[in-house]
Amino acid sequence: MSVVGFDIGNENCVIAVAKQRGIDVLLNDESKRETPAVVSFGDKQRFMGSAGAASATMNPRSTILQVKRLIGRRFNEPDLEKELKLFPFETFESSDGGILIRLQFMGEVHEFTPVQILGMLLSHLKQIAEKNLEMPVSDCVIGIPSYFTDLQRRAYLDAAVIAGLRPLRLLHDCTATALGYGIYKNDLSNSGPVYTVFVDIGHCDTQVCVASLEAGQMKIISHAFDRSLGGRDFDEVLFNHFASQFKEQYNIDVHTNIKASVRLRASCEKLKKVLSVNAEAPLNIECLMDEKVVRGLIKREEFEKLSSDLLERIVVPCRKVLADSGLTLDRINSVELVGSGSRIPAIARVVASIFNREPSRTINASECVARGCALQCAMLSPIFRVREYEVQDSLPLSIGLSSDKGPVCTLSNGVLFPKGNPFPSVKILTLHRTDMFNMEAFYVNSNELPGLSPQLNTFTV
Template identity: 40%
Template structure:
């Protein structure tokens, strides 16, 4: 099962709701009528709330835009306050996404007629370690085994490349393709090199703060100000009116993509029973969004610089994402590369299809064409440790930006006692996240050698298939005297690796390529929040049971209603010739009484009451 983590959640409907299962896609588009009628209890746009603290400036900025309420969780993360079963409840973002994924799992199983356990979930390429771990926790809450967290642009590249029959052979010069993805809330660029059966990501860049919603916001701000002047209406103080305006502005934006003439914007009974109207054309829209459009080129230029390619090295430019349909966005991309852009991929489904294909590749149950994928590390990662020889700290960059991933390295330390390693992002200003720290790892069971010298400690660090950094294991290399030799030269019990790094003056640190180091006695600090996961799983179980009971209750109620409608139809149809008018009127009156009861006293009764009522009807009729 391949899953694309969507921006919108179609209502809080007691719990759960967007997936891809091999060959079919369910896109979770927002239901505006539902949002308008249930503003504070319909959740959407929560994907980028993952892994962030409540006090994060980004979260505080989003709070002002979201119609539902965000609150601080006991662990400092973000929670969502909703009304569930007539009481106020606070759910963690991981729980909300877990509900969404659980519903999708259920939907998939219903369509496939078989259980679903494994999945691949896409995330933005700029997601940090904390954000990725949060999504993994959501999958665990949903009872899904996430085989891989896949970068969105890499999923697009897979969807593009796996079907190509004309890719260059492995020994030939690769085909370089640029993938541009501008969706609802983010802009990502990836350059990939293709050979037959092989995909290698060369560079990835992004602007996490520009997407389709920003163009919608520009229109909303414009019309809000116009309606304030023209109709004396303060739109932004009315959540329902604001959501309706967003809906109409998004429609207008799409219409302007296909039509350059003046287009109307009309909303009936908008606020205070007033109808409002206005108009705009594409030229005005582009002028209004000039600042946004100026941000299209920098990520393209940065990607080309990082990949060390020239425009003539690019075979094609593939665009996906709803916002790439805006003519001015397309024009900016085309002008930069001096080449026509390609739209061979489905702009809305390419990411989800790529995830489904990756899931099939990783699953032993499907036969899929061999296709290897090498992704990249989006941010450089540095390790810091306390020096053994003088006061201060030592540090070394272990993974550079755009380093191949997944990948492991072995670091050699010379220590006499347990020590800590702190991982952090080397250049915090490049990371759209306020905390540059990734985690702290404790290496235990380290002591001096029998002769008092420092022990050689080999620590394996890794960026795994999910893009998560970890200290995977560590091992101490002990010195032994070889018996039977004429000298007592101490030797390591493990042969030395091929050194590919440099000696560090503080800790004689060496970075080696992984040569298969033995299991360690390292203790890694737990970076996930187990309490959130456990609470989420428990809440999911309770809510699923509540959903089941509520469904059974509604089914019993609907059975009574269906019986009334069905019998009424028969009185006017097949039974009409066999029943007197007096008996027909009597039965019709009894059916009306039952129907009135359903919508009055019987509106919210236990399941057994409806079952008894149905049995009573069957006996009487």
């Protein structure tokens, strides 16, 4: 039996395992520490991970990527319409209002739900772990974004069941990062807590949290997020820039060709990484479209100017998490910047201007979530002995409860579990009823869930 942590990213996945001497990140079949979150269906077989990413350019319509954005979502959500247009594969609405993915596989038309695709991906990650460890893998902790609704969390658990995994807990990404950071921090004094801000800019989202670190315990004070701001949005800025440039310069429109769009987006992502360490970067693509070789050049200053709107959006969750924590800037001891999208120099400058201090990069930006999940799994599993360390998360969204006769709550504003409440937590309610009645749990602030249903669950007692 082994203890494993999974970080299912929008672009890549990382597997970490707890061993007697610490936490190790496992290598896949290509000896890489990150595995692409891609499932591709070929003419005769299915490709996953690195093999799926390799066939994405040749077979874009049957290659499923960024499935994390579709999990637990409804097809008619307003902000999902723009999302679906970016995907090369075909999606449509299922009978229950969810999302179905239609594709060709072995000469037939197949339809899959995002949960089934995620189950395939988790099964592939499980096989990688079992091959490395040479033993069965069952117990695990999976990292999830803090903004996930109950429906999305349950979808992750369903996908884990498909893969034959037993998740001991779903752990928020920033909480996992804070755990991996805090448990190894040896310079904590007994004079009081050390407050650290963790800014996680991933491929598709931005998450921020404030953690209180003390000897033997870690508490999350507040969460904030932007669910649709990540590294891929900066890729899209470059994509649109060069798409319009090539249309004018070479008279080709990549929007009309799926393969050309996939190749240009992949090149723009590489270009963004080059711009992170260089003042300018060239773009050369052989036979992009209509047998034409395209060339371009962009400077970092021009890229930052094109991305100015995105950089301004990073300020919002950073200021919100500080306001929700009730702390002043002078009480923040350090700021840690992680995530695959955090390597852009302009982002570091924005974060530094908000918190009046240069952000640190003392933890691995891509592996910190998986390592934290593996640590949490070791704490919850009876297999390992881990030194006493308390992990206390906080609710990212306020939750209310109502019955047929109105709100059921202990607070005047109708909230049963307020945002920032310790999580997990328990409250005991006493209700006097003589007949059968219905109850409903719901998210109180629907404005924090744009386009999503505020309903959590319904109960008949």
